[in-house]
Amino acid sequence: MDEINAPLPSGYSPVPPGMLANVVTCLEMRARPPVKADPPTGSLRLERWSDADLDAYRDLFRRIGEEWMWMSRLVMPDDELKAILENPQIEIFVMLDSEKRVGLLELDFRKDGECELVFFGLVAEAIGNGAGRLMMNAAIANAWSKPISRFWVHTCHFDHPGAIPFYRRSGFEPYAFFVEVSEDPRLTGQMRRDAAAHVPLIEAL
Structure with missing residues (x-):
């Protein structure tokens, strides 16, 4: 995430109707942590997803993230998403349960010396x-x-409540907060109106 040097003022900042305000937590690890044992895998396996097409990728992205307000790849123009999926410095993996896609992992190595989860x-x-x-x-x-x-990784307060504790158990430590303001995709038709019921939907005037 790009560094932002204009902090919000102390106190309350109003958010217009139809918009969302999202508190983002950034976490990082500066050295490889001790290895944790793999659980029994059963029918699970992780594979590099080198031939993901836009529809298949967005379908999995939506099935995983719609309840947690994952929206970025749903609103991204096709040409931008295609460039990401085809970039050799971005590694995309899919978790399979037998042949069913159940998980998504994306690693971005485009910045020298860093990897973003x-x-x-x-x-x-x-x-x-x-x-x-x-x-x-x-x-x-x-x-x-x-x-x-x-x-490093960033997550937000719309996400699964276990996300930050899981990242910390895995070796990441928080280092910054940001506030992201964006249109509510449930009002633009890019996400179901009843998605992410834990996030109030406030109609634009």
Whole structure:
């Protein structure tokens, strides 16, 4: 995430109707953490997703993230998303349960010496069966197999409540907060109106 040097003033800042204000937490690790054991894998396996097309990618992105207000790749123009999916410095992995896609892992190595954990998530039915630990172990191993000195991620308060504790157990430590203001995609037709029920929907005037 680009550094922003104009902090919000202390106190309340109004957000216009139809917009969302999202508190983002940035976390990082500066050295590879101790290896955690993989859980029993059963029918789970992680594979490099080198031939993802736009529709298949967005379908998995939506199934994982719609309840947590993942919106960026749903509103991104096709040409921009296609460039990301085809960039050799961005590694995309899919978690499979037998042949069903249940998880997404995306690592971005475009900045020298760094890796960003851009997306990390599972469909609801895959949470709690060890898939997250299996995928995070692979993320850490792949990131630190490159010549990096920093591995980082950002998450937000709309996300799963277990996200930050899980990242911290995995070796990431918080270092900054940001506030992101954006249009509510449930009002623009880019997301179901009943998605992410924990986030109030406030109509634009």
